Amino acid sequence: MAAPLADRLRPCTLDEIVGQHHLLDPGRPLRRIIESGEIPNMVFYGPAGVGKTTLASIIARRTRRTLYKLNGTTASTADIHSVVSRIDTLEAPNGILLYLDEIQYFNKKQQQTLLEFIENGSITLIAATTENPYFYVYGAILSRSTVFEFKPVEKEDVLPAVRRAFRFLEREQHRTIRVEDGAAEHIASACGGDVRKAINAVELCVLSADGQADGSCRVTRQAAEDLTQRSALRYDRAGDEHYDIVSAYQKSMRGSDPDAALHYLARLLLAGDLPSACRRLMVCACEDVGLAYPRIIPIVKAAVDAALQVGLPEARIPLADAVILVCLSPKSNSGVTAIDAAVKDIRNGKTGPIPRQLQNKHYDGADNPHKGQFYKYPHSFPDHYVPQQYLPDNLKDAVYYRCGENKTEQAFRAYWDAVKKRRRG
Numbered sequence: 001m002a003a004p005l006a007d008r009l010r011p012c013t014l015d016e017i018v019g020q021h022h023l024l025d026p027g028r029p030l031r032r033i034i035e036s037g038e039i040p041n042m043v044f045y046g047p048a049g050v051g052k053t054t055l056a057s058i059i060a061r062r063t064r065r066t067l068y069k070l071n072g073t074t075a076s077t078a079d080i081h082s083v084v085s086r087i088d089t090l091e092a093p094n095g096i097l098l099y100l101d102e103i104q105y106f107n108k109k110q111q112q113t114l115l116e117f118i119e120n121g122s123i124t125l126i127a128a129t130t131e132n133p134y135f136y137v138y139g140a141i142l143s144r145s146t147v148f149e150f151k152p153v154e155k156e157d158v159l160p161a162v163r164r165a166f167r168f169l170e171r172e173q174h175r176t177i178r179v180e181d182g183a184a185e186h187i188a189s190a191c192g193g194d195v196r197k198a199i200n201a202v203e204l205c206v207l208s209a210d211g212q213a214d215g216s217c218r219v220t221r222q223a224a225e226d227l228t229q230r231s232a233l234r235y236d237r238a239g240d241e242h243y244d245i246v247s248a249y250q251k252s253m254r255g256s257d258p259d260a261a262l263h264y265l266a267r268l269l270l271a272g273d274l275p276s277a278c279r280r281l282m283v284c285a286c287e288d289v290g291l292a293y294p295r296i297i298p299i300v301k302a303a304v305d306a307a308l309q310v311g312l313p314e315a316r317i318p319l320a321d322a323v324i325l326v327c328l329s330p331k332s333n334s335g336v337t338a339i340d341a342a343v344k345d346i347r348n349g350k351t352g353p354i355p356r357q358l359q360n361k362h363y364d365g366a367d368n369p370h371k372g373q374f375y376k377y378p379h380s381f382p383d384h385y386v387p388q389q390y391l392p393d394n395l396k397d398a399v400y401y402r403c404g405e406n407k408t409e410q411a412f413r414a415y416w417d418a419v420k421k422r423r424r425g
Contacts, residue, residue: 004200004203005165005168005169005199005200005202005203006049006195006196006199006200008168008172009164009165009168009199010054010057011051011054011058012058012061013058014031014034014055014058017051017054017055017058018051018153018157018158018160018161018195019050019051019151019152019153019154019157019158019193019195020050020051020055020150020151020153022151023148023150024055030148034058034059034062037062037063039059039063039065039097039124040124040145040146041118041124041125041126041127041141041144041145041146042125042126042127042145042146042147042148043103043126043127043128043129043133043137043141043142043145043146043147043148044056044126044127044128044129044148044150045128045129045130045131045132045133045147045148045149045150046130046149046150046151046152047130047150047152047193047194047241048130048194048196049191049193049194049195049196049197050150050151050152050153050193050194050195051150051153051195052101052128052150053069053099053101053128056069056097056099056126056128057099059097059126060097060099063094063095063097064094065092065094065095065096065097065124066086066091066092066093066094066095066096066097067097067099068083068086068096068097068098068099069099069101070083070098070099070100070101071100071101071102072100072101072102072103072104072105072106073102073105075100075106076110077109077110077113080110080113080114081113083096083098083123084096084117084122084123087117087122087123095123095124096122096123096124097123097124097126098114098123098124098125098126099126099128100114100125100126100127100128101128102128102129102130103127103128103129103133103136103137104129104130104131104133104136104137108138111137111138111140111141112138112140114141115140115141115144118141118144118145119144125141125145127141127145133147134147151193152192152193152194153193153194153195154193155185155188155189155191155193156188158187158188158189158191158193158195158198159184159185159188161188161195161198161199162184162187162188162198162199162202163184165198165199165202165203166179166184166202166206166219169202169203169206173206175215175216175217176214176215176216176217177206177209177216177217177218177219178212178216178217178218178219179219180218180219180220180221181221182221182224183205183219183220183221183223183224184224186221186224186225186228187201187202187205187224187228190224190225190228191228201224201227201228204227205219205223205224205227206219208223208227209223242273242276245264245267245268246264246268246276246280248260248264249261249264249265249268249277249280250280250283250284250288252264252327253281253284253288253323253326253327254284254287254288254331256327256328256331257327258323258324258327258328261323261324261326261327262320262323262324265277265316265319265320265323266316269312269313269315269316269319272312274307274308274311274312274315277307277319278304278307278308278319281300281303281304281319281322281323281326282300282301282304284326285297285299285300285322285326286335286336287333287335287336288326288331288332288333289326289329289330289331289332290331290332290333290334290335290336291332291334291335291404291406291408291409291412292329292330292331292332292404292406292408292409293329293330293406293408294408296325296326296329299322299325300322300325300326302318303318303319303321303322304318304319304322306318307319330406330407330408331406332404332405332406332408332409333404334401334402334403334404334409335401337402338400338401338402339400341400342400345395345398345400350394350395350398351392351395352392352393352394352395353392353393354392355389355390355391355392355393356374357374357375357376357388357389358375358390375388376388381423382422382423383419383422383423385416385419385420385423386423387420387423387424
């Protein structure tokens with residue numbers, strides 16, 4: 001069975017790799033390291049299909065090292081020892097470059113097995129991961145490696161690779177492939193920055209294309225659209241991409257940008273992650289709008305309830321309404337700032353006995369010279385307010401809540417300032 005087109009078309013030189021300009025353009029750090037021939041242990045961090053494996057292969061060829069590939073999902077400690085056993089043999093006369101893909105699936109013991117060999121230079125390690133290496137890679141390996149972050153490839157860089165794939169298939173199949181205007185561009189933009197996915201989409205388009213009387217085939221834009229549906233989505237509910245999307249979603253609402261917020265909402269919904277879309281929306285209504293428009297909380301809760309009741313795809317309608325409302329509402333974080341300040345004091349040990357007038361009624365000890373609770377019931381006084389101490393003695397002057405600048409909180413403040421002035425005047 002033939003290898004996938006992306007493997008048959010894998011770049012052989014640094015100049016053939018698309019994207020990663022920040023790493024591989026002339027003069028950039030990683031390129032200069034590779035050209036020096038002295039390759040350190042490295043961690044390649046980034047999404048799938050952006051050139052990590054390809055670059056490792058090119059490095060091995062340029063430095064004439066023997067390349068061994070392992071995958072963290074299937075490899076074992078025995079596999080590592082098998083690679084190490086080839087050191088200083090005819091199989092690896094110039095040294096070994098071990099490419100360990102998906103290193104995040106190796107446990108700590110497996111990763112520790114590598115330490116001895118990368119410390120003494122027996123092997124050069126290039127570990128690859130789609131997850132944040134500072135969370136998933138053993139610290140001792142990180143301290144002996146240089147981390148390089150790979151980024152999704154921009155569509156402008158993917159397009160030449162797509163066109164090269166069509167030309168390659170023409171030569172391979174010995175027939176003309178006519179690509180309708182816009183088809184290649186759509187594949188390049190719909191792959192989500194994954195070059196491998198884009199090239200494999202090219203192969204699917206050609207395989208499904210209608211043959212013409214002259215032996216050629218025609219790839220239509222419609223076929224490209226049909227074969228790349230949802231392919232631009234990068235999403236893993238347990239991975240970095242999930243947290244990046246929900247973070248951008250909430251920050252866009254907080255930043256009052258309805259277009260961006262709807263974009264990230266759409267990405268969550270197309271990935272089927274309705275719970276995250278609802279949860280972050282509720283949090284944002286309380287945390288970022290809060291007291292500037294307190295009625296938004298039951299409104300958003302109603303929209304979330306409706307979304308969960310009707311399910312997808314209709315859930316997008318009440319959620320879109322609520323997201324836009326959150327974006328356009330005035331903002332105040334005075335509530336979350338206040339509770340965080342109170343929590344900080346308690347964590348720092350700033351507590352104290354509850355004032356006697358606030359305690360639940362119970363028996364005063366015989367040694368208490370001032371028996372009684374002495375609580376003043378506010379509703380028994382004008383304006384339903386009476387001055388009395390509520391905080392513990394050692395915190396009686398603490399201020400946690402600071403009024404926001406929005407008109408709702410300013411109106412509340414003006415009301416209570418007037419009441420307290422009358423009652424204390």
